[in-house]
Amino acid sequence: MAGSDKNDSKDMIARTVVRNITDLARLAGVSPGTVSRALAGKTLVNARTREKIEALAREHGFRPNQMASGLRRQKTGVIGVVIPLGHDTRQQISDSFFMTLLGHLADELTLHGYDLMLRRVVPDEDADWLDRFIGSGMIDGVIVIGQSDQFERIEDVAEGYRAMVVWGNHQEGQRHCVVGTDNRLGGRLAAERLIAAGATRLAFLGDTGPIEFAARFAGAQDVAARMGLAPVLPLVTHLSPDRASEEIAGHFERHGRGIDGIFAATDTLAALCLTELRACGLRVPEDVRIIGFDDLPVARHTVPPLTTVRQDIAAGAHSLVDLLLRRLAGEQTESLVMPPELVTRQTA
Amino acid sequence: MAGSDKNDSKDMIARTVVRNITDLARLAGVSPGTVSRALAGKTLVNARTREKIEALAREHGFRPNQMASGLRRQKTGVIGVVIPLGHDTRQQISDSFFMTLLGHLADELTLHGYDLMLRRVVPDEDADWLDRFIGSGMIDGVIVIGQSDQFERIEDVAEGYRAMVVWGNHQEGQRHCVVGTDNRLGGRLAAERLIAAGATRLAFLGDTGPIEFAARFAGAQDVAARMGLAPVLPLVTHLSPDRASEEIAGHFERHGRGIDGIFAATDTLAALCLTELRACGLRVPEDVRIIGFDDLPVARHTVPPLTTVRQDIAAGAHSLVDLLLRRLAGEQTESLVMPPELVTRQTA
């Protein structure tokens, strides 16, 4: 319809394909700047002009290129989420905990108009993982899920880069802004509950390497010492279900009868443990008490239902995003340590 | 150290901060083009020049801006992964299935040098979800996880956009390239197993709306009809654990004794169902047989362990990425329908 004669005839054919703001501007008979303003929803555009431009954009399914826009505005509208995998390379991302957190993060970020770029990294193979991500120019900020064994590296980066928030454990006097549960307190709650349920010989099931887990273990140890019990026995396992099951079985063979209270580093491990315990003919909670950590959905559906220490993952995700956005806005922010909560079900 | 006198004195202070390729070029005493070539690993650079540039880049922690590079090269190195949420808005991303798939996708994409941009969308609120993502200019291709109730929209888009692969159900003659399990066959396997285990009055637990689930239901229906049994009774629930539990309880109140074989749309639902069944005092598998779908980790840890229909999620992720990359390379690709596998444990 709008076929005018102002255009060069060689343009006639290509005219319907709108590749950029300039094409659209030509169609609308305005300048690229105006199209940009109209599509960005700025006020400084005549209502009729805007309508016309919007109609044209819709008609041609045109959307401004985010890369170009990002380059020009020096912001991308993307937040990076990075999951460092420690020694226990595989599988961790399948862990229900990470995934639940990620789901909530996706929601929160979307709510604020940000996209989420996900990266799994293996720090052992790529010492530069964090700088690389930050320096890529693809993200406006980064959320690190779990400190793994990278506390120091994160500290280093935090010194020169403000747009970062970390899910993990809080250390006295640390530089990086962290959101997480008070793991040590959680460990105390767990041990106290095991003892209250009649246990006297405690064990900690899981990897004590990651700092979060080390804190949980330490918390349990606090209580054992205070109560005059033997030290909590660390039963080291990997985190992936396949290897963990075997390892748990091995531990029971060696220490089986010497343990009557198990604090598992995560619910996943606790659930596995429950299965192994049953296989050994041990009754829960009569012979052995067991308590998990996280309060994942699985905890409600083990048999018997799992007593556990709850972390509020949704609240954590909310806070991570909230703090990050504030930092993006230039605010100074404190770390947030959330209280864990004992959820008493039937295993302890 | 390297303080030379060739530079304008006004540059002396700012010299150490390297913001872009041009800064680095100045430091190295070469042109921006050469730096670009060196850092991109092209062959056409003198070895010594390259080393010098790389050393300088390392020293200053410089990395080329991906947005600028992407804009210029018209490719981003990012693959979009989008999860359309149907009516059952909340929670689905927390579902272990999606999350497992996502984990594998992240691995596969990383392996091929791509980043992953994750987006959850609610098609009901944003009819334009797919075009918007594709048109954003931020991604080189898109993987859609689950067709939800958006089969038609995906078909429409597939007509004009090649760089898309979808996880879901395959329909005769469809246009979009899909990877998924033969859901109907899976449904048949499930029903056959329930019947072989002694069930005669079958029910399907879950939402029959999503096309994948509808196919599973249809498969079960096929078998019921063939065997001359009453039609499979659909027990409709939401997918989120919280609501599902209640709904399941409600169904049992109404139909409790009239059902002796349950095919649950997912393992998650099956696990919930098991708990409810126990609460009702029904024995599994003596009174009621039950079978799930997916073979998620949870299936091994329910009590009794869950019989289920296995989908190979890792293989699926691998194929999704493989097919997408081929399409990116201009290849024509067929859909891939993978065979489900019955995993017999103790609930049927």
Added chain:
DNA sequence: GTGAAAGCGCTAACAC
């Protein structure tokens, strides 16, 4: 093997 120069598509001064 390297430099110069022209953009990728967009936005934000700055004019008018």
Added chain:
DNA sequence: GTGTTAGCGCTTTCAC
């Protein structure tokens, strides 16, 4: 309220 213009940081011909 709108047009013009100068880049954002990079890659890639095209010369030499």
